[in-house]
Amino acid sequence: MTSTVPAIPAPGSLPASGGSGAPGLDTGMPPRTRTGQAHSRLAAVRARLELPVVRRASGLLDGRHRSIFSGHGQDFDEMAQYLVGDDIGDIDWKASASTGVPIIRRFERESNLAMVLAVDTGRSMAALAPSGEVKGAIAQFACDVIGYLARGRGDLLALVAGDAERTVQIPARGGTEHMEMLLQRINGMLALDGPPSNVTHVLDRVLTWFTRRSLVVVVTDEVRPPLESEQTIKRLRTRHELMVIQVADALPTDFGSQPVEDVESPLGLPEFFRARRDMAAEARDAVARRRSDVAAMLRRYNVPTVTVGSEAEVVDGLADLLARSRRARH
Structure with missing residues (x-):
């Protein structure tokens, strides 16, 4: 099942990826830059976060680690x-x-535990969220927050990001420079001219690459992972702690008379088509069914999930996700 969620293209709102490149695996690191000259994503996210919420999320992460690794390396x-x-x-x-x-x-207490960011970088992430923000910017902020929490705890953070044509995997390491490089790498892949999404491929790579039990945080579209990923989800859930952050889509009927295009085609969706009540209702029902099917699949394997529709919802959503994940283990 591919995403056909419409969006108003927003050229320049996300950095260009430089083209999709050749299919295959990319494990190379970007050119090293001086920390003082590079834009610091960790400093930016720190300036935006409210400390009480961050402490709550970080404390829940402590509890998450204890339950994940009980019997798996704790003395x-x-x-x-x-x-x-x-x-x-x-x-x-x-x-x-x-x-x-x-x-x-x-x-x-065991320290330097491994966290894995599994990020969907397909072009559907360049569509718009209900807030009017670009979904890729919301996904990036979620990754920034996770990187910030991991750096503050001294945890190791790894990355598997990709779509139908690209896969980037970066091994788990700690430290500010590693976190900055990893987050900048995600930022460089989120673009409207990127390849189609294939989050199943990203999850398969996590499954084959990581043998050490880890906390895997999947960042993707609200109608993903698709139902075709079910066996991969099942296997991942038995090996790792798994959580999913979904970024909500705006409906094509949300924009009135503004021109709307589908990011997957891309084809324009005429106003008269979107204005028809029967067609608008059918579109809403189709999206609701897809959301329900994906949510039911994730519930079958007790995978905690949160859907965010704006950057303002990310931190509270992540804290809630960690809290529900911890309660599910007890």
Whole structure:
């Protein structure tokens, strides 16, 4: 299933990718630039974030790591009596039954854990969101926030980004310079003249490339991953912790008399066609069915998902996503 979500083209609103290039895998790094001369995405995102929300998201990420890696590399420290404020997920019920009081198992905190950004860079991400913002800009901001949180925690961050013709994979590393390079690489791939989306290919690459259990954050369109990805989603869910951030699409009927084009064709959608109530209702129903089908597939495998329609919704949406993901594990 391919995206046919219409949008008003916004030339220049996203940086040009320099063409789609030859099909295949790209593991090369961009030319190194001085940090002082390059635009700092991490500094920009820090200036925009509200600290209370960031702390909430970062704290939930701590909890996410504990539940992900329990039994997968954490060193056992001690048994201790449960105290108010301890995580109930750490309770050892067998030991609690034998002693008559709640007992928890404590582990040494593991640092430098791996996070993977799996980003859909197809041209449908250059369409418009309901807010009127370009979806690619919202997706980029979501990636910036994740990079900012990972850098602040000292975690390693890896990237798999791609579409129908390109795949970029960057190994997991830490540090500001690595984060900046990774985020700039995503920014350079999001463009209206990019190839069609193929997020299934991106997920397949994550599945084959990452053997270490990681937190995989998928950033894509609201009607993706497509149903054809179901087996890949199932396998990924058994190997990794998986979460999906979907960027919402604007409907073609949202723009009144303004010219509208479909980013996949691209073909103009005439106003008289969009103004007909029966056609507008049919378009809304078709999109709702696609959203429902994708949401049902992700629920089958307990994949937490959040849909954002603007940059303003990203941080709260990510914090909510982490909170629901953590509750689902307990």
